[in-house]
Amino acid sequence: MDFGFLFSHFAELTITGLALGAIYALVALGYTMVYGVLQLINFAHSEVFMYGTFATAWVAVFVHGTTSVSQGLGGTLGLLGLCAIVAMVTSAAVALLVERLAYRPLIRRGSPKLVILISSIGASFSLAEIMGLRDKFAGWFGLQDNLESYVAQARNVYSSPVTVDPHKVFEFAGYGVTDIDLLVIGAALGMMFALDVIVRRTRLGRGIRSVAQDPEAAALMGVNSTSVIRTTFLIGGLMAGAAATLYMLRIGTTRQDAGFLIGVKAFTAAVMGGIGNLRGALIGGLLLGVMENWGSAVFGTQWKDVVTFVLLVLILLVRPTGILGESLGKARA
Amino acid sequence: MGIKPNLRAFAAIAAAGLALTACGSSNSSNTAGGGSSCGHYNLAFLGATTGDAGALGQNMVGGIKLALDEYNKAHTDCTVGLKVSDSQGDPVKATPLATKIVQDTSIVGLIGPGFSGESLATGKTFYAAGLPSISPSATNATITQSGWTTWHRVIGNDSIQGAADVKYMEDTAGAKKIYLVHDDQDYSVGLAGFVKTALGSSMSGEDAVQQKQTDFGPTVTKVTSASPDAVFYAGYYPEGGLLCKQLRQAGYKGLFMSGDGSEDPAFVSTAGAQAAEGAVLSAPAAPAPADFNAKYKALNGKDSGLYSTQSYDAANIFLAGIEAGKTSHADMNTFIGGYDKTGVSGPIKFDSKGDISAQTIYVYKVTGGKLDTANPTLIK
Numbered sequence: 001m002d003f004g005f006l007f008s009h010f011a012e013l014t015i016t017g018l019a020l021g022a023i024y025a026l027v028a029l030g031y032t033m034v035y036g037v038l039q040l041i042n043f044a045h046s047e048v049f050m051y052g053t054f055a056t057a058w059v060a061v062f063v064h065g066t067t068s069v070s071q072g073l074g075g076t077l078g079l080l081g082l083c084a085i086v087a088m089v090t091s092a093a094v095a096l097l098v099e100r101l102a103y104r105p106l107i108r109r110g111s112p113k114l115v116i117l118i119s120s121i122g123a124s125f126s127l128a129e130i131m132g133l134r135d136k137f138a139g140w141f142g143l144q145d146n147l148e149s150y151v152a153q154a155r156n157v158y159s160s161p162v163t164v165d166p167h168k169v170f171e172f173a174g175y176g177v178t179d180i181d182l183l184v185i186g187a188a189l190g191m192m193f194a195l196d197v198i199v200r201r202t203r204l205g206r207g208i209r210s211v212a213q214d215p216e217a218a219a220l221m222g223v224n225s226t227s228v229i230r231t232t233f234l235i236g237g238l239m240a241g242a243a244a245t246l247y248m249l250r251i252g253t254t255r256q257d258a259g260f261l262i263g264v265k266a267f268t269a270a271v272m273g274g275i276g277n278l279r280g281a282l283i284g285g286l287l288l289g290v291m292e293n294w295g296s297a298v299f300g301t302q303w304k305d306v307v308t309f310v311l312l313v314l315i316l317l318v319r320p321t322g323i324l325g326e327s328l329g330k331a332r333a
Numbered sequence: 334m335g336i337k338p339n340l341r342a343f344a345a346i347a348a349a350g351l352a353l354t355a356c357g358s359s360n361s362s363n364t365a366g367g368g369s370s371c372g373h374y375n376l377a378f379l380g381a382t383t384g385d386a387g388a389l390g391q392n393m394v395g396g397i398k399l400a401l402d403e404y405n406k407a408h409t410d411c412t413v414g415l416k417v418s419d420s421q422g423d424p425v426k427a428t429p430l431a432t433k434i435v436q437d438t439s440i441v442g443l444i445g446p447g448f449s450g451e452s453l454a455t456g457k458t459f460y461a462a463g464l465p466s467i468s469p470s471a472t473n474a475t476i477t478q479s480g481w482t483t484w485h486r487v488i489g490n491d492s493i494q495g496a497a498d499v500k501y502m503e504d505t506a507g508a509k510k511i512y513l514v515h516d517d518q519d520y521s522v523g524l525a526g527f528v529k530t531a532l533g534s535s536m537s538g539e540d541a542v543q544q545k546q547t548d549f550g551p552t553v554t555k556v557t558s559a560s561p562d563a564v565f566y567a568g569y570y571p572e573g574g575l576l577c578k579q580l581r582q583a584g585y586k587g588l589f590m591s592g593d594g595s596e597d598p599a600f601v602s603t604a605g606a607q608a609a610e611g612a613v614l615s616a617p618a619a620p621a622p623a624d625f626n627a628k629y630k631a632l633n634g635k636d637s638g639l640y641s642t643q644s645y646d647a648a649n650i651f652l653a654g655i656e657a658g659k660t661s662h663a664d665m666n667t668f669i670g671g672y673d674k675t676g677v678s679g680p681i682k683f684d685s686k687g688d689i690s691a692q693t694i695y696v697y698k699v700t701g702g703k704l705d706t707a708n709p710t711l712i713k
Contacts, residue, residue, distance in 0.1 A: 009554050016550035068606035068702060155387060156599060157571045163605035166582055251547045253575060253603050261545055296551030302517055302541040304551070 006297040011173035013293040019181045019250065021289020022188030026243035027266035028273070028281035029195065030095070030236030036212040036276040037232050040113060043120040044098045046263025047127035048091045048237050052244025053254035054131065055090035056083040057160040058150055060248075066149045070163040073179045079162065080249065087248075088241030095237025098123050099230055107229070124259075132256035159253045184246045191242055192282050195235065199278060208232060212276070272312055274322030283323055374660060375414040375439045376401070376651055379430055379455070380447025380470075384421035385571075389640060390447055393469050395633040396644030397444055402632055404652045413655060416440065422447060424454035431455035435462035441660050442466065442651040444644060449473030450519045456481045463662040465669055467650060469643035472593065472617065473523045477686040483666050485683050487643045487650075487676070489617030489692030491520070494592055495527025497694035497712040498565060498615050503535065505696075505710075506588050506613075508562035510537040514552060514576065516568035517541050524592050525567040537561045542572060549576050553583045563588040570595040574603025581608035593617060596639060596697055598704050606702035614697050618643065618678060620706050625677045646676030 006013065027049050034042040059082055073080075102123035106116045130137070135154040138144045144151060166178035199205035210218040211228045219225055247262070248254065265288060273284025288308055295307025315323060378397055382390040394417060405412040418434060420427035427446060434440060435458060443459065443466035446452045452471040459466050460481040468476075468486040472494065476484065502508045511532055515525035529536060538559045540552045549572075556564055557580070564580065564587065566573045573595035580589065581604075591600075593616035601609040621629070621637045625645070629637040650672055651665070659668040673682045682690045695709035 005555070005558070009558060012554050013551060016548075016554070020548050020550065066602075068602065070605060070607040153388060155383070155385065157574075157603055159599075159602040159605075161602075163578065163607060165607075251575065252578065252605065253547070253571070255571070257545075258547070261547075293551050297554070300541060301546075301549075301552050302543060305543075 002298055006294060009175070009297065012175035013297050014290055015172070015175060015177055015181055017290035017293035018286055019184045019289070020292065021269070021286035022185045023243050023247050023250075023285075024262070024266045024269045024288055025282045025285025026188050026191065026239045026246070027262055028270040028285050029192070029239045029278065031267050031270040032273075032275050032277060032281045033208070033232045033236050035270070037208060037215075037229055038103075038107075038116075040103075040116055041120070041267070042098070042233075042236070043117070043263075044102060044123040044127060045095070045236065045240065046259030046266075047124050047131075048095045048098065048259075049240040049244050049247075049262055049266075050128065050131065050254065050256070050259030051094045052087040052091035052241040053248050053258060054158065055087040055241070056245045056248040057158055057254060059083045059086045060160040060162045061149050064161050066161050068161050068163065070165050072167055073164055073183065076162060076164050080164075080245065083248070084242055084245040087245045088238045091241030091244060092234050092237035094127065095233040095240070096230065098127075099233040103229070103233075104226065128256050128259065155256055157253050157255050160248055163252055164249055180249060184250060187242065187246060189282075191239060192278070195239070196278055198235075204231060268308070268312055272315055272322055274319075274324040274326050276326045277322065277324045280322055280324035287323075373414075373439050374411075374441050374655055375416050375437070376648060377416045377418065377434045377437070377440045377443045377445075379418045379420055379427060379434060379443060379445035379451070381422035382417060382419045384423070386422045386448070386569075388638065389470070390419070390422070392638035392641045393444070393447060393644040395629060395635075395637060396469070396641035397648040399629050399632050400645045400648035400652060404649075404656075408656070413652060414439075420446065420451050422451065424450040427451035427455050428458070431458040435459060435464050440464070441655060441662075442665055444469065444647045444651070446471060447640075448520070449476060449523065452476050452484075453479075453519065456484055459483060463666070465651075465662060465666045467647040467669065469647050470640045473520055474527070475523065477688045482687070483662070485669055485687040485689075487647050487678060487681055487689055488640075489694060490688060491524040491592075492527045493692045494615060494617055494694050495524050496531045498590060498592060499528055499531035499535075501613070501615070501696055501710075501712050502563045502565065502588065502590055506563060506590075508588060509535065510559070510561040511535050511563045511565060512537050512556050512559055512561040513539045514556075514564065514566045514568075515541055516544050516546075516572055518544060518568065520594060521567040521569075524594075525565075528565055528567065542568070542576070544569075544572065546572060547575055549579050552576065553579050553585075556580060557583050557585055561587055563590060566591040566595065568594055570597045570600040570603060574600045574609070577612055578604040578608040588613065590615070593639070596704075598706075601699055601702065601704050609699045609704075610702065612699045614699075614704070615694055615712070616697065616709075617692060617694050619693065619695055620709060622677055642676070642678040646678050646681055649676060650681070 030045040102119045106119055132155045135151040138147045138151045166180040168176035169179050170177055207223050207228045210223050211225050215225055269284035269288045270281050273280025291308050291311055292304045296304040380390040381387050401415055418430040420430055445468055446455055447470050449471045460483050465483045472491045474490045474492040502511055515521040540555050542552055573591045577589045589612040591614050596614040596616040621642045626637050654665045654668040659665045680691045684690050694712045697709045698705055
């Protein structure tokens with residue numbers, strides 16, 4: 001155990017942890033919102049995120065070609081904005097597809113929750129495998145040569161050709177905070193805030209909250225629950241797409257199973273903060289990111305998941321519904 | 334509203350998922366050997382042809398196919414076939430496949446297993462059945478210490494590579510303080526152990542990361558605060574490339590070195606050309622001779638890759654044995670033990686444990702935004 005290292009590099013470990021946690025939090029929103037309205041875990045949400053990472057990389061390849069380039073954040077902002085829009089649209093489209101194919105037919109037939117849960121696991125596998133076999137699909141249409149830079153070696157790591165180099169903006173307790181750290185944390189917080197306002201203040205948000213509280217009463221009051229559920233998936237997808245672009249900005253590579261690890265972490269973050277609770281997702285995500293870094297520093301990097309899951313167990317022992325409690329409807333989320 | 338529609342919907346989704354997974358792991362073509370005047374001999378391959386490391390297994394199968402193609406053209410009356418078993422590099426999946434291979438009496442020899450983990454898991458099965466095997470790529474040093482006399486490899490093991498890598502970092506690159514990072518896999522822990530032993534007091538720190546990890550923030554902090562002259566990463570390129578990139582972005586200026594698990598052009602695309610520049614990757618393999626690559630490409634439709642030459646050589650040893658009539662397991666094993674020729678990957682002769690006698694380690698450098706696979710430096 002090396003507490004000295006943790007204290008001597010406290011600022012650096014905390015800030016990079018917050019940047020990682022901000023991405024977890026954005027993905028966690030998708031889990032938490034769907035859980036809020038359906039009381040179901042959307043296991044396919046990790047793939048919604050993964051499609052966003054590929055959309056980001058594909059836009060970069062489309063604009064820049066496959067030759068590797070490095071540039072500062074300033075020169076990349078335009079591209080980054082384009083990537084974010086395409087990734088958000090892609091992820092939202094995938095999320096809506098999941099809702100349409102894996103959820104709605106089963107909800108309409110009044111299937112038991114377990115069946116819907118398994119259907120979302122099936123959707124998750126199918127989506128990951130479709131991405132992993134995209135070279136074969138392109139081959140069916142004879143497009144594998146035209147699309148080579150997008151589909152070749154489909155199961156291997158896929159990299160964005162554009163590397164964004166971080167620049168030090170200011171010094172904080174011995175750590176040079178970079179523009180990328182600030183952008184990731186700022187963008188995530190901004191989107192969380194906007195979403196929080198939408199859910200609390202708008203007519204749409206009232207619909208979401210009413211379905212979360214009592215679907216039957218909401219239906220009696222004239223709330224169209226199908227449309228609310230669809231909107232919930234859409235919002236979750238948009239947030240996952242934004243998270244995907246921020247993730248690619250920091251990491252730069254993805255693969256067909258990249259969603260799994262982030263999905264598990266984001267789901268953990270959602271549970272930690274109180275699943276179904278928007279602010280809980282934010283707190284859970286940031287806490288998880290920071291704890292991973294602190295745990296790595298003290299016990300060694302291979303122990304970071306042990307540290308975070310022990311923390312999760314401890315939190316759930318004291319507060320079984322998570323830090324901020326459960327419901328999207330009740331907790332004035 | 335009954336249970337049937339639900340079941341149907343679920344079954345349809347499950348079937349779709351399974352079907353997709355199934356095409357993901359579909360076997361490569363198995364061609365049976367045969368001819369009029371001989372005994373239908375086959376070679377077997379066990380390794381990953383799909384999955385994360387599928388590209389490496391395909392490099393191996395390509396090399397074997399080239400050797401078989403040449404042999405069968407010269408021996409049209411008695412061709413030899415190939416049976417490919419795809420383990421996806423997973424020791425758990427490899428174990429039942431090994432049982433299947435030893436029960437197949439048409440198989441005279443095994444090329445593989447591809448990786449160290451599956452080699453350790455299946456070695457006993459092959460040894461008990463007496464089936465001779467030659468691995469083109471499994472480099473963990475402990476495999477040949479298990480007393481499996483039928484097990485051979487045409488590639489240098491990790492103990493040699495670890496010592497050679499340290500020699501390069503200290504003597505050639507002049508590094509005094511070296512930081513060691515590994516990813517906790519069988520292969521990586523083995524290699525990291527030999528590097529650590531060879532480093533002695535030059536090691537300035539050590540950290541372990543996880544496979545599929547993408548954010549190395551804490552590791553980067555540890556490395557930069559130790560400010561070493563060189564970082565050695567024992568592991569594979571998906572993590573190695575990202576670690577290299579994140580170290581450079583954090584301002585690390587020293588040497589980045591990794592072993593054969595990272596020796597792949599994808600290391601450069603993962604790290605980004607700028608961050609990868611100057612990184613050195615070692616491998617116990619010389620580059621493929623130009624005429625080998627031309628022949629390989631004509632048959633397989635793509636360039637040869639890491640382990641293609643070793644697989645080609647391994648297949649040729651078995652084919653020479655078949656040609657000499659050594660088709661029983663015991664005869665073939667004796668034949669391999671006495672084999673002494675130069676293949677496309679270098680001189681091949683085995684010691685009593687099944688390790689290759691002439692172990693050479695090469696260092697490949699990233700220059701001009703590309704992994705220079707044609708001009709490596711020989712360390713030993």
